[in-house]
Amino acid sequence: MSTLEPLVTAQSTGVDPTDALPRELLLRIFSYLNSFDLLRLSAVSRSWYDICYDGSLWHTIDATQYYTRLSSSQLTRLITRSGNYVKDLNLRGCIYLDIFESLGIAKSLSNLLFISLEGSRKFDHNALTQLIKNNGSLTHADFSSLMTLTNASCFTISSSCPNLVSLDVSWCPYCDANGLIDILRSCKVLRDLRISGCKGVEDETFIGELHHTARHLRRLSMASCTSLTDESMRLLISGARDRILVDPVTRRPNIVPTKIQYLNLSYCILLTSQTLSDLAYVVPDLCEFELSGIPAVLDDGFNALIPNTPNLTYLDCEECSQLSDSTLNAIAMAECGKVFRHGHFSFCENLTDDGVSNLLKSCPALKNLELDNTRVTDEVVNVAVQVTREQVGKVLGTLQRLVDRGEYGVPPRAEDLTGVILRLATYDCPNLTWQSTLGIMRRNEERVLFNLRRPVASSADLTDARDHISQSDTVLFPTGFIQLKCAYDHQKIIDGHLQFLLMGEFDTAIQLEREFAEYCSGDPDYEFLRYAQDAVRPNLLVGNLPALLNRGGGGGSNGVGGNGPAAGGQNNNASNNFTLGNIMRSRRRNRRGPILSQVMESLPGDDDAVGIDEGTAVQHRRRGSFAGCAIM
Numbered sequence: 001m002s003t004l005e006p007l008v009t010a011q012s013t014g015v016d017p018t019d020a021l022p023r024e025l026l027l028r029i030f031s032y033l034n035s036f037d038l039l040r041l042s043a044v045s046r047s048w049y050d051i052c053y054d055g056s057l058w059h060t061i062d063a064t065q066y067y068t069r070l071s072s073s074q075l076t077r078l079i080t081r082s083g084n085y086v087k088d089l090n091l092r093g094c095i096y097l098d099i100f101e102s103l104g105i106a107k108s109l110s111n112l113l114f115i116s117l118e119g120s121r122k123f124d125h126n127a128l129t130q131l132i133k134n135n136g137s138l139t140h141a142d143f144s145s146l147m148t149l150t151n152a153s154c155f156t157i158s159s160s161c162p163n164l165v166s167l168d169v170s171w172c173p174y175c176d177a178n179g180l181i182d183i184l185r186s187c188k189v190l191r192d193l194r195i196s197g198c199k200g201v202e203d204e205t206f207i208g209e210l211h212h213t214a215r216h217l218r219r220l221s222m223a224s225c226t227s228l229t230d231e232s233m234r235l236l237i238s239g240a241r242d243r244i245l246v247d248p249v250t251r252r253p254n255i256v257p258t259k260i261q262y263l264n265l266s267y268c269i270l271l272t273s274q275t276l277s278d279l280a281y282v283v284p285d286l287c288e289f290e291l292s293g294i295p296a297v298l299d300d301g302f303n304a305l306i307p308n309t310p311n312l313t314y315l316d317c318e319e320c321s322q323l324s325d326s327t328l329n330a331i332a333m334a335e336c337g338k339v340f341r342h343g344h345f346s347f348c349e350n351l352t353d354d355g356v357s358n359l360l361k362s363c364p365a366l367k368n369l370e371l372d373n374t375r376v377t378d379e380v381v382n383v384a385v386q387v388t389r390e391q392v393g394k395v396l397g398t399l400q401r402l403v404d405r406g407e408y409g410v411p412p413r414a415e416d417l418t419g420v421i422l423r424l425a426t427y428d429c430p431n432l433t434w435q436s437t438l439g440i441m442r443r444n445e446e447r448v449l450f451n452l453r454r455p456v457a458s459s460a461d462l463t464d465a466r467d468h469i470s471q472s473d474t475v476l477f478p479t480g481f482i483q484l485k486c487a488y489d490h491q492k493i494i495d496g497h498l499q500f501l502l503m504g505e506f507d508t509a510i511q512l513e514r515e516f517a518e519y520c521s522g523d524p525d526y527e528f529l530r531y532a533q534d535a536v537r538p539n540l541l542v543g544n545l546p547a548l549l550n551r552g553g554g555g556g557s558n559g560v561g562g563n564g565p566a567a568g569g570q571n572n573n574a575s576n577n578f579t580l581g582n583i584m585r586s587r588r589r590n591r592r593g594p595i596l597s598q599v600m601e602s603l604p605g606d607d608d609a610v611g612i613d614e615g616t617a618v619q620h621r622r623r624g625s626f627a628g629c630a631i632m
Contacts, residue, residue: 019047026051036066039078053078055085062090076101080108088114092142095121102127110134116142118168123148132156140166144194147172151179158186166192170221177206184209191216196223196264202232211239214258221264223290228268233275237282261285266316267293273301280304287311292318292344299326312336316344318370323348325355332362342368346425349375357383364391370425372485381426381436384482385443388422392479396448421480427487434520440484441497441513445506447478490516 018026030038030051035058042052051057061082063075070078075094079086086109091097097105097120106127112135117123125148132138132153138161143149149172157164164187169175177200184190184206190213200206201222214220214236222228238255260283265271271294286309291297297320306312307330315331317323328351331337340363345351351374360366360383371380424440426432481501484494493516500509 023051027054027056030054031057035062039066039070053081055082058082059085060088061086062088063094064090064092067091067094072096072098072101076104079105083108084111087111090114090116091120091123092116092118093120095119097122099124099127103130106131106134112138114138114140117146118142118144119146121145121147125150125153128153129156133160136160137163139163140192142166142168143172144168144170145172147174150174151176154179155182158182162186163189165189166219168192168194169198170194170196170223172198176200177203181206181209184213189216192219193217194219194221196221196225198222198225199227201225202227202229204235207232207235208239211236214260215256217258217260219262220260221262222268223264223266225268226270228265229270230272230274230278233271234278237278255282257282257284259285261311262288264290265294266290269294269296272296273298276301277304280308284308285311288314290314290316291320292316293320295319295321298322299324299330302327303330306330306336307334310335311339313339313365314342315340317348318344318346320348322350324350325352325358328355328359332358337363339365341365344370345374346370346372347374349373351376353377353379353383356380360384360387366422368423371429372425373428374426375431376426376429377431378433378436378439381424381432381439381484384422384424385439388480388482389443389446391421392448419480420483423483423485425485427485427491432486434490437484437486437490437494438513438517438520440482440486441494441509441516444478444481444498444501445510445513447506 030041033041038052038057042049058078061079063070067075072094076097079089089109089112099122102120102122102124103126107130109131112131115131115135115138117128123146128143128146128148129152133156141157141161141164143153146169149169151174154169154175157167159182164183167183167187167190169180176198180195180198193213195201263279263283263286265275273296276291276297277300289309289312297317299322302317302323303326306327312331312334313336317327323345328345331340331343343359343366351371353376356369356371356376357380360369360380369384426436478501481498483498485491486494493512497509497512497516500506500512
């Protein structure tokens with residue numbers, strides 16, 4: 001009779017089973033992990049430590065993701081062990097590196113292509129010089145807010161990195177135009193130059209060199225260069241201080257146009273509208289233009305520039321107090337109005353409802369509009385509601401025509417119409433009332449019924465449509481959402497309302513909207529929101545209510561109370577099931593009782609509000625928990 005041999009396992013012998021695998025195979029397996037997981041697994045064993053710190057896994061080191069969880073010695077060890085494998089190094093915000101650690105990092109790296117040392121105040125000057133000399137193939141460098149960057153460092157960059165494509169030396173206090181001249185002369189392939197806050201940019205020698213480089217630049221940032229004048233900009237544009245010659249036939253200046261797509265001249269307080277007129281035919285490819293904080297800019301400058309920039313999608317005119325509706329009308333009538341997406345007109349107090357409404361109606365691609373601290377009224381919000389409703393109707397009409405022709409055989413995805421389609425900032429606008437906030441909330445609640453065989457039905461026809469349309473042939477869609485930044489008293493309410501909608505909790509959102517309307521209308525019988533605003537911790541209501549509602553029914557994935565099939569078990573204790581419906585029913589039974597106190601007693605001890613971001617909503621949609629929608 002044979003005897004049974006004892007079972008020998010890796011745990012009993014103390015042998016790591018992964019030691020039997022080839023190192024190349026282990027490296028391939030570990031290459032699918034992210035940086036933070038590699039650092040955590042390095043503590044498992046000595047062999048895993050060697051694998052996780054292998055340089056072939058660290059072509060990119062982005063310390064912004066985990067530098068707060070690593071000591072400076074651990075970060076230095078990681079970089080020095082990776083050595084020549086590292087091609088992309090981001091040390092933005094790593095302020096704890098001392099002189100010796102920065103020298104060790106500089107000596108171990110020699111194949112860098114991308115580097116960012118933004119805000120690394122303790123990075124030594126000698127280490128920076130050594131790092132630049134060792135990495136002659138450097139193409140993208142971000143040294144913004146670096147205290148140790150000097151004009152000598154700029155000379156080292158010009159002599160060691162001729163292939164530099166992008167350079168950011170903004171807000172470096174010991175770097176000025178004299179050092180940048182060497183870089184402009186040596187780096188012939190420079191495409192992105194950011195020198196915000198640099199001194200001496202009005203120097204004729206520097207402006208002349210920048211004029212030759214500007215022909216090839218794609219991005220130029222000179223924000224807060226307070227010594228920059230109209231004469232300096234004219235020299236930058238034309239290369240000469242003489243008056244710009246104009247072609248007698250085309251009436252255009254005889255200047256070779258540049259390829260600049262992004263231009264930032266914000267807070268160059270000496271500039272006027274003359275600079276915009278000079279730029280009119282020089283930047284035909286301009287897509288993003290920032291000119292905030294310059295009160296001397298008038299409408300005539302934008303009226304000359306905007307018609308000649310057909311690709312303009314982003315315009316920042318914040319604190320340009322002299323602007324009026326003429327600039328907005330110029331955008332609406334120009335060719336760029338078809339692609340215009342972002343407009344920032346905060347503190348432009350001369351804007352009226354006519355100009356803003358014209359902009360909303362004429363720019364179909366508009367996604368973000370900031371009008372805070374202006375004199376707009378509820379009419380602008382009503383126009384925004386009308387415009388977004390028409391845009392969604394066009395999308396639904398197009399999809400329905402495709403279905404009718406048999407070219408769209410499946411229902412549209414939820415991502416086609418859900419999500420935020422317009423962001424509107426109107427806080428600190430004294431002429432707006434609570435009716436505008438209520439209008440946005442009601443617009444966000446709208447849903448449409450998309451049918452595979454019948455035309456689209458509006459939300460008002462849902463009751464009749466459900467009687468004679470097969471459920472399998474229909475899809476119920478939200479019509480997109482407007483994200484409003486409004487008065488402080490209403491902000492928490494509308495944010496909570498939007499969060500409920502993004503999670504698919506339409507019934508809860510509608511009930512919250514009704515409570516808001518009753519409260520603002522002055523009905524004393526409704527005390528729900530009154531307690532929310534008068535409480536010591538007013539953010540608890542909307543901020544923590546989503547987590548509270550999910551918690552009440554066992555954490556189900558189908559919304560309030562967790563009544564879906566994925567619920568983790570029903571809670572039979574009625575006192576802990578704090579859904580909004582139960583709260584309202586309890587309040588109706590005892591109208592004088594402080595309903596909010598029941599909610600606060602069940603809240604966790606943490607004072608921070610539990611919010612629902614859009615990423616969480618996307619996860620809910622992926623799991624099919626978008627209430628009222630058939631997610632395909």
